[in-house]
Each structure stands twice: as structure tokens, then as C-alpha cells.
Amino acid sequence: MPRPDWPLPPDWTCTASESHFAAPIDLTREIGAALAAPEQSKPLRALARAASRVVVVFTDTTRACPDQVIVPALLRELEAAGVPDDHLTLLCAVGMHRPSTRAEKIAKLGPVVVERYRVIDHAPAQCLDGVNALLSDADLIIATGVVEPHQYAGYSGGGKTVVIGCGDTAVIEYTHGPQFLDHPGVRLGRVAGNPFQNFVRDRARALGLKFVVNVVLNGDGLPVAVKAGDPIAVHEALIGVARGLYEVRVPQQYDVIVAKVDPPKDVNVYQASRAVTYLGLSAAPPIKPGGVIIIEAHCPEGAGQGVGEQNFYRALSQAHDLDQLLSDLRANGCRPGEQRAFMLARVLLRHTVIVASSACPDVIAQCRMMAVSSMGEGIDRARELIGPRADLLYVPHPLQTVPIVSNVVC
Structure with a gap:
């Protein structure tokens, strides 16, 4: 278990919480096995034989999904099924994030794939009936994804890459609005009875998403499990793996929590704030x-360069106060990105957050958090607020760890 590399006040206790160990797999080999024996689905080659137009939806750079291994494996299957290159589109599920750069596409898929195939970003303006128009016209839709703790879905993966990552503004506003965010079933790690997750699954089925390849990653970002096949069957199977890996019991609540945000989620404030809300608003x-x-x-x-990230920043920086911000968003709904301001504001009304x-x-500072130059300075500021005695929880991988205190309800 890693220990913090900064000094603690002498009368503070420190407990570390990290996801359970799981050895990494040979992903290339295990994807081959998963494609050969898919979950509750025909093999991909059989699904693809009759398809004239195929769209492979892959995750953007804010997700640590190993698409550089998954997507080439999918393309080999489609080639073996006789799908010509010019009938194939690779669609990057950027949602309301900024467009991906060519360098990011190459990092995600590899130079050979980017040179050979049509690779484009989703954009809300390209939508028809709530989803990217390419998907409406496709005969076969395939998606990649990571099954990991998620603030709204409980666990990401399954149909989320398509439904949210390729949705239009109205879909994002609906699923990320207060009617979902305030619902007691919409919580980190909660899947059953979660209306957000139910919407994603129902919508993915209606759109015709037939086949996914999803992975689970360990705390070091390495794959430990992979499944292919029916979106819900794959999702459920890997949620079981993910729960055993990520959900960790801790004996009590703590005065201070310290967490380090790993790449790619440390790219901007919008993404990094997930660590704050995961810790402050779990079940x-x-x-x-x-x-x-x-x-x-x-x-x-900075705050982030996409439309959603800029909406997040403006909501927090221009709000008169946080209570009023929550009231306004509950009354008027959230534009894409403002849901993250909504969740962060809920935490900030209960806790001091230091970055x-x-x-x-x-x-x-404009986002209502305290900025410090180092972790040591952050500890000093926390000591001024908490006092000379405190219990501290150290979470080195906060987006891959769900510390659970028994008999505590958010």
C-alpha cells in the first residue's frame, strides 16, 4: 500500500485506501478469447456479414480505455467478415468535450488505423433524433468502454459510450439534469434502481447497439478483465469484477481526505473535480x-476547452453564491457541463476543497476551491481548519477506489 510522500502533523493519524490488487492480463490474447466466445451474442463476424455500414464508437482521450489494442482487434474481425474499409467509420465519443486532435487519435488508435480508416469526432450538430446521424444510418454499431465507478451511471461502460458520448445537447441536458442528479438512485457504484443507468441501457437498445468490448483496469491503469458481446451482458459481468476490485471498506469517516488524480483525468479542472465529488457524494x-x-x-x-467544461466554469465563477446556483439549476435545468458544477457545489457547501x-x-479559486502550490501546503491549510488532531484517509487512485463506510448514507 503506498504511503504519502509529504509530512503529516505529529498528532494526525493516516489510513491508506486503495483498490484491491489484480494482476494485469495479456490484453491482446484475452480480447481474442472474448471475441471468440462473446457474452450472449453471435460472434462479431456473424453480425457483420450482413452489414453494409458499420460504425465503431471509441472513447475519447479523457478515458483510459486501451482502444489502441481493442479497436485493431475489432477491425480484424470486420475485415475477416468482408466489410470493406470504405463502409467503416471510427467515431470518437467526445460528448460535449473538445474535439480530439490528430495526435490524440493516433495515440488512441495507432498510426496505421488512423491512416487507413475514416476517423472522426462526434459533434452535437451532427445529430438526428438525439444521436449522431452516422449511428442512425448504421447497420451495425460497435462500442468500446471502461467499466469503472461513475458518479451518475454507478459504473460506466455498456451503452454509455454511444448514448452519452454520441448524444445531442438535449440528451446530455436531460440525463445530466437535477431530476437525475438529485435522485437517490443516482450514486457512485449504484446500478440497480438507477434511472440514469436505466435510460442508458434502454436508449442503447433502441439505437441498435449490438456489440461492445469493455475492460476493467487496475489502480495502475492496466487491464485486468475484458468481455465482448451483448452490451448489458458484458456490463453486468464486468461490474461484478469491478466491484470486487474498486469497492473498499474503511472503518470510519475521516476529517481529511487526500487524493491524487491520475492522468488522463488531471487534464483539466472539470475532469479532476470528479475525484472531489466521488469522495464527497458517494452512497x-x-x-x-x-x-x-x-x-x-x-x-x-485549465477549466477545460470544450463547451461542457466552459459551461461548468462559468456556472461556478459567475454564481452569486452556491445555494443560489443549486436553486437556479434545479429550477432551469443544466446545460451540458453544468451538472459537474451542480455536483461540485453540493460538496463545497459541506466541505472545504483544496487543490x-x-x-x-x-x-x-474562481471555481470556489482553495489553490495551493504543494501537498504540504495543503496539509498546512487543512490543519488550520481542522486543528492539531485529525484522522486522514489517503486515496492514491480516487477514481479507481470507492471507500465505503458501513451504515453511512449520503
């Missing part, structure tokens, strides 16, 4: 009321 939060959350996140892109080592301290 059984490990932070005491009034406690301090400290995250280390570099955020080289260490960022490249954009002014943006952090």
Missing part, C-alpha cells in the same frame, strides 16, 4: 461533515 461517503478534501491535480488545460500543484490557481 456511503468516507468524509466527515465539515471535513477537508485535498486533491493533487495538474490541470494543464494542490495545479497549473491554473486562478481558475481553481
Whole structure:
């Protein structure tokens, strides 16, 4: 178990919480096995034989999905099924994030794939009936994804890459609005009875998503499980793996939580703030009321460059106060990205949030958090707020760890 590399006050206790160990798999070999024996589905080659237009939806750079291994394996199957290159589109599910660069596409898929195939980004303006028009016209839709803890879906993966990553503004506003965010079933790690997850599954089925390849990653970002086949069957199978890996019992709530945000989620404040809300708004939060959350996140892109990220920043920076912000969003709904401001505001009304080592301290301050230059300075500020005695929880991988305190309800 890793230990913090910064000094603690002498009368503070420190407990570390990390996802359980799982050895990485040989992903190339295991994808081959998964494609040969798909979950509750015909093999991909059989599905593709009759298809004249195929769209492979893959995750954008904010997701750590190993698409550079998954997508070439899918393309080999489609080639073996006789699908010509010019009947194939690779669609990057950027949602309301900024478009991906050519370099990011190459990093995601490899130079050979990017040179050979049509690779494009989703854009909300390209939508028809709530989804990218290419999907409406496709004979076969395939998607990649990572099954990991998710603030709204409980666990990501399954149909989410298509439904949300390729949805239009209305779909994003509906699924990320207060009617979902305030629902008790919409919680980190909760799938059963979760209306957000139910919407994603129903919508994916209606759109005709037939086949997915999803993975589970360990705390080091390495794949430990992969499944292929029917979206719901794959999702359910890998949720079982993910729960056993990510959900960790802790004995109590803590005065202070310290977490380090791993790439790619440390790219901007919008993405990094997930660590704050995951810790503060889980079904059984490990932070005491009034406690301090400290995250280390570099955020080289500031608040974020996409439409959603900019909406997030404006909502927080221009709000008169946080209570009023929540009231306004509940009354008027959330534009894409404002849902993250909504969730972060809920945490900020209960806790002090400190962000260490960022490249954009002014943006952090505008987003109602405290910016400090180092983790050590963050501990000093927390000590001023909490006092000379405190219990601290260290979570080195907060987006791959769900600390659960028994008998605590958010």
C-alpha cells in the first residue's frame, strides 16, 4: 500500500485506501478469447456479414480505455467478415468535450488505423433524433468502454459510450439534469434502481447497439478483465469484477481526505473535480461533515476547452453564491457541463476543497476551491481548519477506489 510522500502533523493519524490488487492480463490474447466466445451474442463476424455500414464508437482521450489494442482487434474481425474499409467509420465519443486532435487519435488508435480508416469526432450538430446521424444510418454499431465507478451511471461502460458520448445537447441536458442528479438512485457504484443507468441501457437498445468490448483496469491503469458481446451482458459481468476490485471498506469517516488524480483525468479542472465529488457524494461517503478534501491535480488545460467544461466554469465563477446556483439549476435545468458544477457545489457547501500543484490557481479559486502550490501546503491549510488532531484517509487512485463506510448514507 503506498504511503504519502509529504509530512503529516505529529498528532494526525493516516489510513491508506486503495483498490484491491489484480494482476494485469495479456490484453491482446484475452480480447481474442472474448471475441471468440462473446457474452450472449453471435460472434462479431456473424453480425457483420450482413452489414453494409458499420460504425465503431471509441472513447475519447479523457478515458483510459486501451482502444489502441481493442479497436485493431475489432477491425480484424470486420475485415475477416468482408466489410470493406470504405463502409467503416471510427467515431470518437467526445460528448460535449473538445474535439480530439490528430495526435490524440493516433495515440488512441495507432498510426496505421488512423491512416487507413475514416476517423472522426462526434459533434452535437451532427445529430438526428438525439444521436449522431452516422449511428442512425448504421447497420451495425460497435462500442468500446471502461467499466469503472461513475458518479451518475454507478459504473460506466455498456451503452454509455454511444448514448452519452454520441448524444445531442438535449440528451446530455436531460440525463445530466437535477431530476437525475438529485435522485437517490443516482450514486457512485449504484446500478440497480438507477434511472440514469436505466435510460442508458434502454436508449442503447433502441439505437441498435449490438456489440461492445469493455475492460476493467487496475489502480495502475492496466487491464485486468475484458468481455465482448451483448452490451448489458458484458456490463453486468464486468461490474461484478469491478466491484470486487474498486469497492473498499474503511472503518470510519475521516476529517481529511487526500487524493491524487491520475492522468488522463488531471487534464483539466472539470475532469479532476470528479475525484472531489466521488469522495464527497458517494452512497456511503468516507468524509466527515465539515471535513477537508485535498486533491493533487495538474490541470494543464485549465477549466477545460470544450463547451461542457466552459459551461461548468462559468456556472461556478459567475454564481452569486452556491445555494443560489443549486436553486437556479434545479429550477432551469443544466446545460451540458453544468451538472459537474451542480455536483461540485453540493460538496463545497459541506466541505472545504483544496487543490494542490495545479497549473491554473486562478481558475481553481474562481471555481470556489482553495489553490495551493504543494501537498504540504495543503496539509498546512487543512490543519488550520481542522486543528492539531485529525484522522486522514489517503486515496492514491480516487477514481479507481470507492471507500465505503458501513451504515453511512449520503
